[in-house]
Amino acid sequence: MDFARAHVLVCGGTGCTSSGSVKLIEEFEKRLAENDLEKEVKIIKTGCFGLCALGPVVVIYPEGAFYSMVKVEDVEEIVKEHLLKGRIVKRLLYQETLENDNVKSLNEVDFYKKQRRIALRNCGVIDPENIEEYIGTDGYQAFGKALTEMTPEGVIEEIKKSGLRGRGGAGFPTGLKWMFTANANGENGKFVACNADEGDPGAFMDRSILEGDPHAVIEAMAIAAYAVGADQGYIYIRAEYPIAVQRLKIAIEQAKEYGLLGDNIFGTDFCFNLEIRLGAGAFVCGEETALMTSIEGFRGEPRPRPPFPANKGLWQKPTLLNNVETYANITQIILNGADWFTSIGTEKSKGTKVFALGGKIKNTGLVEIPMGTTLREIVEEIGGGIPNGKKFKAAQTGGPSGGCIPASLIDTAIDYDSLIAIGSMMGSGGLIVMDEDTCMVDIAKFFLEFTVDESCGKCTPCRVGTKRMLEILDRITKGNGTLADIDKLEELAEGIKSTALCGLGQTAPNPVLSTLRYFRDEYIAHVVDKKCPAGVCKALLSYKIDPEKCKGCSLCARQCPVNAISGEIKSPFTIDTAKCIKCGACESSCKFNAISKQ
Amino acid sequence: MKSLAELEAIKNKIKNQVEVRRESDSSTRIVVGMATCGIAAGARPVLAALVDEVGKRNLANVNVSQTGCIGMCRLEPIVEVFEPGKERVTYVKMTEEKARKIIAEHIVNGKVVTEFTIGAAE
Numbered sequence: 188m189d190f191a192r193a194h195v196l197v198c199g200g201t202g203c204t205s206s207g208s209v210k211l212i213e214e215f216e217k218r219l220a221e222n223d224l225e226k227e228v229k230i231i232k233t234g235c236f237g238l239c240a241l242g243p244v245v246v247i248y249p250e251g252a253f254y255s256m257v258k259v260e261d262v263e264e265i266v267k268e269h270l271l272k273g274r275i276v277k278r279l280l281y282q283e284t285l286e287n288d289n290v291k292s293l294n295e296v297d298f299y300k301k302q303r304r305i306a307l308r309n310c311g312v313i314d315p316e317n318i319e320e321y322i323g324t325d326g327y328q329a330f331g332k333a334l335t336e337m338t339p340e341g342v343i344e345e346i347k348k349s350g351l352r353g354r355g356g357a358g359f360p361t362g363l364k365w366m367f368t369a370n371a372n373g374e375n376g377k378f379v380a381c382n383a384d385e386g387d388p389g390a391f392m393d394r395s396i397l398e399g400d401p402h403a404v405i406e407a408m409a410i411a412a413y414a415v416g417a418d419q420g421y422i423y424i425r426a427e428y429p430i431a432v433q434r435l436k437i438a439i440e441q442a443k444e445y446g447l448l449g450d451n452i453f454g455t456d457f458c459f460n461l462e463i464r465l466g467a468g469a470f471v472c473g474e475e476t477a478l479m480t481s482i483e484g485f486r487g488e489p490r491p492r493p494p495f496p497a498n499k500g501l502w503q504k505p506t507l508l509n510n511v512e513t514y515a516n517i518t519q520i521i522l523n524g525a526d527w528f529t530s531i532g533t534e535k536s537k538g539t540k541v542f543a544l545g546g547k548i549k550n551t552g553l554v555e556i557p558m559g560t561t562l563r564e565i566v567e568e569i570g571g572g573i574p575n576g577k578k579f580k581a582a583q584t585g586g587p588s589g590g591c592i593p594a595s596l597i598d599t600a601i602d603y604d605s606l607i608a609i610g611s612m613m614g615s616g617g618l619i620v621m622d623e624d625t626c627m628v629d630i631a632k633f634f635l636e637f638t639v640d641e642s643c644g645k646c647t648p649c650r651v652g653t654k655r656m657l658e659i660l661d662r663i664t665k666g667n668g669t670l671a672d673i674d675k676l677e678e679l680a681e682g683i684k685s686t687a688l689c690g691l692g693q694t695a696p697n698p699v700l701s702t703l704r705y706f707r708d709e710y711i712a713h714v715v716d717k718k719c720p721a722g723v724c725k726a727l728l729s730y731k732i733d734p735e736k737c738k739g740c741s742l743c744a745r746q747c748p749v750n751a752i753s754g755e756i757k758s759p760f761t762i763d764t765a766k767c768i769k770c771g772a773c774e775s776s777c778k779f780n781a782i783s784k785q
Numbered sequence: 786m787k788s789l790a791e792l793e794a795i796k797n798k799i800k801n802q803v804e805v806r807r808e809s810d811s812s813t814r815i816v817v818g819m820a821t822c823g824i825a826a827g828a829r830p831v832l833a834a835l836v837d838e839v840g841k842r843n844l845a846n847v848n849v850s851q852t853g854c855i856g857m858c859r860l861e862p863i864v865e866v867f868e869p870g871k872e873r874v875t876y877v878k879m880t881e882e883k884a885r886k887i888i889a890e891h892i893v894n895g896k897v898v899t900e901f902t903i904g905a906a907e
Binding site for chain 2: 227312320325452
C-alpha cells in the first residue's frame with residue numbers, strides 16, 4: 188500500500204449502506220480518477236461511525252472533516268474543493284462540528300465527547316476487509332503476547348482481575364466462565380464459541396462490531412481458546428446480517444493466510460481453527476443452550492441447565508461461549524492490563540457498554556459509554572434529546588427481556604446492578620427512547636407479541652403463558668379489560684418467570700411487570716376510564732371536530748377514506764364515530780387545528 | 786505467522802499509513818497552497834512530489850495537505866511546514882526538485898533549507 192496524503196473514509200455499516208454509501212464510493216472513485224487524484228487519495232470502506240441517523244457518513248483525514256448525509260451529487264464538490272484545493276465543504280459538514288465557522292474536532296462534539304470507545308475502537312477507523320490495517324493498529328499483538336509471554340492461567344487471571352462481565356445481557360463474570368471451562372475435563376476436546384445471534388428488536392451493536400472490526404473478535408476467540416485449551420471455534424451469527432457474515436468470512440480467510448489461524452501459530456504448539464455457523468434468525472437461538480443445539484445441527488431448542496456449557500456444551504464437550512462485545516474487549520485488556528480496565532466504570536461494572544440508541548431520539552445510532560454514565564447524559568447530551576420538543580417519558584433497555592426506566596429515574600447511573608435494582612436489565616444493549624406519545628400498555632404488548640412469536644414451544648409456561656398474557660393485554664388495549672385482568676397479568680407473569688425453561692421465557696414477562704410497576708395508572712386508565720392517555724390505542728380513541736374552530740372548508744371530509752365526515756360548506760362539520768376508523772387523516776389535514784383525538 | 790517479529794514487520798509497514806486517521810498534535814504538517822493561483826503556478830506536481838517522497842521514505846507522523854490562497858500569489862507555489870513546538874517555515878516558488886530536497890533536508894535531517902524560504906526570496 189502506498190502512502191496517501193488523504194484518506195476518505197466512507198461508512199460501510201448496514202445503516203449507511205442502506206442509505207447509499209456504496210454508490211458514494213463508486214462516485215468517489217470516478218471523480219478522483221477524473222481529477223488525477225487516485226494515487227494520492229485513498230478510499231476506505233469502514234465500519235459504523237455510530238451516527239447512523241446522519242448517514243451516509245464520510246470522514247476525510249488528515250483534516251478529520253465529518254461530512255454527513257452525503258449525496259452522490261455532493262461527491263464532485265468534495266473532490267474538487269476539499270481534496271483538490273484543500274477547502275473543506277462547510278455546508279456538507281455535520282453542523283455540530285462547526286462553531287463560529289471553525290471546524291471542531293469530532294471528539295469535541297456532544298455525540299462523541301462523553302463516549303469512550305474500547306469495543307468500537309476500530310469501527311469507523313480501519314478497513315475491516317484488510318487485515319494489515321488491523322495489524323497496523325496493534326491488531327494481533329495481544330494474541331502474540333498471550334501466546335509467547337503468558338500462560339493460559341495468566342490470561343484467565345488477567346481477565347478475572349479486569350472484572351469484565353458478559354455483554355450479552357446477563358452480566359456473568361467473564362473470567363470465571365473462562366476458568367470453569369479451563370478446569371473442565373477436556374480429554375476429548377473443547378470448544379470456544381461466539382454468540383453473534385443478536386435478536387433484540389432495536390439492538391445492533393454486535394452487528395456493527397463484526398462489520399467494523401471482525402478481527403478483534405477473531406483475535407479474542409483465539410486468545411480464549413489458548414486460555415481454556417480449545418482448538419476449534421464457532422461463530423454463530425444470524426443469516427440476516429449479510430454484511431457482517433461477508434466481512435467475517437473475509438477476515439477468517441485473511442487470518443488463515445497470515446498464519447494467525449491454523450497450526451503452530453507464532454511458532455508455538457498452539458493450533459486453532461474457526462468456522463462460521465449461520466442461524467436462521469430465531470430469537471431463542473441467542474439463548475446459549477439453544478444456540479449450541481443449533482450449531483450441532485438440530486432444531487434450536489434450549490435444554491435445562493446445569494450442566495452448564497463450561498462442562499457439557501457442544502457435542503457434550505466443555506465449551507466457552509461469549510458474546511461479540513465481550514470478546515471485543517479482550518484484546519485491550521491483555522494489551523493494557525486489568526488495572527487499566529478497572530479504572531473505567533463503576534465498582535461492580537467495569538469498562539464500557541455499547542448501546543444502540545433508537546426510538547424517539549435525535550441522534551439514532553451507536554454509542555459506547557463508560558459504565559456509570561447516567562441515562563440523562565445518554566439521552567440529552569449524547570443522543571441530542573427528544574425531537575419535536577416532546578417530553579421524555581421512559582427508556583426501554585434489554586429489549587423483550589428487559590424493562591423500562593421512567594423519567595423519574597433518568598439520573599440513574601447505568602450499570603448491571605443499578606438497572607436490575609430498578610426492575611430493568613442491561614440486556615444486550617438496545618436502548619429505545621419513548622416520548623409522551625408512547626402508550627406503555629401498547630409497548631408491553633409489542634414486546635409480548637415478539638416473545639409469543641419467538642417462543643420455541645418446548646415448555647408450557649412460555650408457550651401457553653405468554654400467549655394468555657398477550658390476550659389479556661389485547662383486551663385491555665381494546666377497552667374490554669377489567670381490574671381483575673391486571674391482577675391476573677401479574678400472577679401469570681410471576682408464574683412464568685419462575686417456571687419457564689430458558690432465559691427467553693423467564694424474562695418474557697419483564698416488560699409487563701416493569702410497565703405495571705411504573706405506569707400502573709395507564710393500565711387503570713385503559714381499564715376503568717376506557718381511555719388511552721397517550722392517544723395510541725385506536726379502540727379507545729375518538730376524533731372530534733371543535734365547532735368553534737371549524738370553518739367548514741370540507742378538506743377533512745375529502746380526506747376521510749370512509750366518508751365518516753359530513754356537513755355543509757361554511758358551517759361546522761361532524762364526524763360519525765360509528766363509521767370512523769381512527770386513521771387520523773382528518774386531524775393531519777385540518778388547517779385550523781379544529782380536530783382532536785380524545 | 787511464525788514469529789512476533791513477522792507481525793511487528795507488518796505493523797511497522799502499515800502504521801504510518803493508518804496514522805493519518807488518528808487525530809494527533811504531534812505530527813508534522815506539510816501544507817501546499819492549492820488555490821487557483823497555486824495550481825496555476827504549478828502546485829500539483831509539487832504536491833505529488835511531496836506525497837511521493839513521504840511514501841517512499843515511509844515517514845512517520847507526517848501529513849501532507851493543502852490549503853487555500855495565503856495572499857502572496859506572486860510567490861506561489863508555496864509550501865509551509867508546521868512542526869510541533871517549532872515556528873512554521875514558509876517555502877516559496879517551489880518546484881518538484883525543490884520539494885524533494887525539502888523532504889530530504891528539512892523533514893528527514895531537520896535542517897531548514899534557508900535558500901528556498903520566503904526570507905531569502907524577499
